[in-house]
Amino acid sequence: MAGAQQTYPKWLLACKQHITDSKEWDSFLKELHDAIQQQLTQSHVQYFSDLSEPEKELFMERATQAIKGGTVYNGLCKKVSVITDQSLNEDVSRQLLEESPMDTKTDLVIESAEEGALSLLKKWPDMKNKLYICLNQPLPLHIRQLTWRLYLSNTKVRKHYIDQLNTNPRAAISMYDYDISQKCETLLNSEPTFNDLRGSVGIFYGMKATLSYYHSILKTKNRLRDVEHLLAVPFMDVASTNISRREPPPGRVVALIVEEFMTFLGSRPGFVVDSGSDDHNDEVIAFIDKVAKLLQRRHPEVSRMITEKFVPVKEKIVATETGSYALLTEGLMTLIRPMIRSVFVTYLKMDTLLYIWDQYMIGVDTPGFNNEWLAIVTVTLLGLIKEKLKEATSPAHMEKILKAESCKLTVPQFQYEIKLHYYKDLFSLLTKDQKAAMPILDPTQAQHPPWRHWYNDVIPPHTKPQDRRKAREEREAERDRQLQQQKDVETARKEQDQRERRDEEETFLKMAAVDRQRVEEERIALQDQLDEERRRRIEAEKRAQAEIDQLKLELAAMKHTKPPSRAPSTNSMSSNISRLIIAPPPSRASKITIEPLVVLPPVEEARTPTPAQTPTEQRNKIIIDFLRRAKHGVDKVAHAEGNDKSDLDRETEGYLRQNVRDIKNAQKEVFGKTLDPGEFDKMPPKKQQDTSEKMIKLMQKWREERRAKELAKKR
Structure with missing residues (x-):
């Protein structure tokens, strides 16, 4: 029992528990027991256990029909609706709080309800007849897969296929397997409506295996018709979620497709099979007649158009009403016969095609429903493209337009037309047999169909106009309050953004001012150092010039004096002149420390050499040497x-080159390129100042980084 309950969602199990614990359920069981006991008494049966299983089901159905519509039955239905709604809502709310899903609450409600419906259908497949509530609605993927499986179930076909694979796999392959493979590949790669299946290895192998087995079962030497290849495609698309695009499909998936495909082919109406036999021809004629009458009633302009286009020009005469109808049926026979054989495959895009097939599957077990449904779809399709059909100039052109324009039709277009014109008739046809599915004890109790709805809406209580006006005003006031609150929040956010932006701008301006001040201080300091160096050089030059002038005066004085009797030695004269020379201050650009000249004491001469030069030559030599x-x-x-x-010289040249590179790099950082000669001078003064500050800041930054690296290397 525990293993069986694991297949149900938690909210459905909780709902069942609440219902069975309610007093409404106890009252219903009591009344149902009394109704069954009454039947046993009338049937002269002593115990319920004495009945066979079919008889038990019959008595249960009769008892249910007998108490349906009563107070107890209606009370239980209301209780079930309320508890179902509460349980589902509580489960979705729990998911929103605990699991934080990405889907909305509506999506979670739909998914949970779908999960509950699937679990009930798997447990009780006979409940598939309740799917008529999905009429004119495309089924969700998982419900579509289960619905097609339930309506096309045939265990005999599946068992035969599996036994064939286990005993003689070669017999499950057609003698035209290669031809089938080529057709499948060509069809999947060339048909525009199969774009989603193109390039899938799994779809190709699954389709080929299904058709090959089907042909081997036929025991014929004739090749498969093209339409049989087309009819296999929808089954492959529905099963595509269980098939890998890169690998062949599993055996169980192929077995399921084989079962559904062969069951579908065996259940087709004769006008769809259209094998050319007399019986099938009669059904085709009857179907065309139904389409023609329906087309004349709903879209008479389309019927007139078809009648005109399919009459040769040379034979166009004033026809009688009977003759016009014959022309219409003849034209429809040529126009829609290929479309009906393929059940609209390649005529509709895949999502629209599967919507049509969903309704077909729901009505498989209802006699006459699919004949009516396919006729309605055909007429609706022709009516939706009637404006394009007016452009046709010939029967072939009309067929071309039909094939091209039908692929553009969507599911909502069909839903709207069917809901507007055909839904009531289709619904009545689909549900008429369910009312008399089981015999009932009292025919007067069969006035209403069985309960079929997942939820019964509660009728809102009657309210007075002033109460409704007051509630409306309160809702409007609440909506205005929420809008104003949103505006206030948005205004506060914008103000906060503006404040943050202003703070950032002020911080940037302060940092820029500090940088400018620092650069200015460094510039002033360098200027002071340069001025000091210039001043020292000027003073040194002045002192040197003064000394030179003094020496010139002394030399001039020596010219007018009488030469001494003894010529002084060169060493002594050099010593006296060196006492007057003062060493110039060192330059900041030089790394050499120049020591001042040391004045040596005069050297005592041992003897006086004989002068070899005249006094004038000696004076000139001394001056030149000085x-x-x-x-x-x-x-x-x-x-x-x-x-x-x-x-x-090398370092000075390196500094000059580095300075030039820094200037070019700074231009690239600020302007995004290197400026041409004279381009900077053409800029406005304000822009020159701003860009100069940015460039100086970048150059100073790079210079400090290089100094730091040099100091790090020296350490």
């Missing part, structure tokens, strides 16, 4: 010498 030494000292201070000079 000027050479002064120039050499200035060059050494400014440019260094030897390896130091090369290093200084």
Whole structure:
């Protein structure tokens, strides 16, 4: 028992428990027991257990029909409706709170109800006749699969197929298996209405296996007709969720498709089989006659159009009413016969086709329903494309338009037309046999059909106009309050966004001001250092110039003085001049520390050499030597010498190149490109200032990063 209950959803089990615990259920059982006991007494049967199973079902049905419509029965129906609604709603609410699903509450209600309906149909397959409530509605996928399986069930066909595979698999393959495979592949890849199935390996193998087995059962040397290939496609589409697109389908799935397909072929009306036999021809003629009469009543302009187009021009004369009707039936015979043979396969896109087939399956067990249904669908299809049919110029053109335009029709178009014109007749035809499905004890009790609805809506209580007005005003006030609340929330959100944006702008401006101030301070500091260096150089140049002027004066004075009796030595003269020379200050661009010249004490001479030069030549030599030494000292201070000079030149050149690269990179960061010569000068002063600050900030950042890397390497 526990294993059986696991197939039902929890909400349905809870609903059953609440119903069986209710007092309405106890009252119903008591009244049902009394009705059965009355039947036993009238039938002279002592115990209910003495009856056979069919007799028990008969007595139960009679008793139910006898008490139907009474107070106890209606009370139980209301109780069932309320408890079902409550249980389903509580289960959906629990899912929303605990599981946080992505679907809406409506979707969850539909899914849960579908799950409950499937579990009941699997438990009691005879309840499939209740599916008439789905008339004119496309069935959900899982209910469609179960419905087709229930109405096309044939255990004998399935057992024969499975036994054939187990005992002699080769016998389940047709002698034209290769030809069937080619036709299946061509059909799936070329037909536009089968786009969803194109490229599926599983669909191809399943369709080929089904048709190959079907042909092997026929025991004929004739190949399968094209229409039989077409009729297998809807079954493959319905089973596609259980078939992999990359692998052949499982054996159980193929067995189910074989069972449904062969049962469907065996249950087709004669006008659909249309084998050419006399019986089938009579059924085709009767079906065309039904379509013609229905078309004349609902769409007379279409019938006139068909009559005109199918009459050759040379024979077009004023025809009688009987002659016009004969022309209409002849035209319909040519126009719709291929469409009826394939039951609209390739004429309708797949979702619309499956909707048509759903209604066909629901009416399989109802005599005459499918004849009526296919006729109504045919007339509705012709009526929906009547505007396009007016463009036809010949019978062939009309057939081409029918094939092209019918593929564009949708399910809602058919639903609207059928609901408007045919639903009542179809519903009556579908349910008329269910009223007399079981004999009843009292014929007067058979005034109403059995309870068939999942839920009975409660009629709202009567209210006064002022109460309705007050309720409407309250709803409008609540709606206005919610709208105002939403507006306030939106306004507060916008204000918060604006405040955050302003705060970000102020923070950015402050950071920019701090950066500008820091850059300005660094610029001022560098300018001060440059001014100080310039000042020191000017002072050094002034001192050197003053010393040169002084030396010039001394040299001029020495020219007018009498030369001494003894010429001074070169060493002593150099020593005296070196006392007057002051070393220039070192340059900041040089890394060489120049030591000041050390004044050496005069060297005592052992003897006085004989002068080899005249005094004038000695003076000129001293002056030239002094000027050479002064120039050499200035060059050494400014440019260094030897390896130091090369290093200084190389580093200076590297700094200049790096500075040029930084300027170009900064232009790319700010402008997105490198500026052409003179392009920056053409910009407005404000833009020049802003972009210059951004470029200086970037160059300073890169310079600090390089300094940090150099310091890290030295460490």
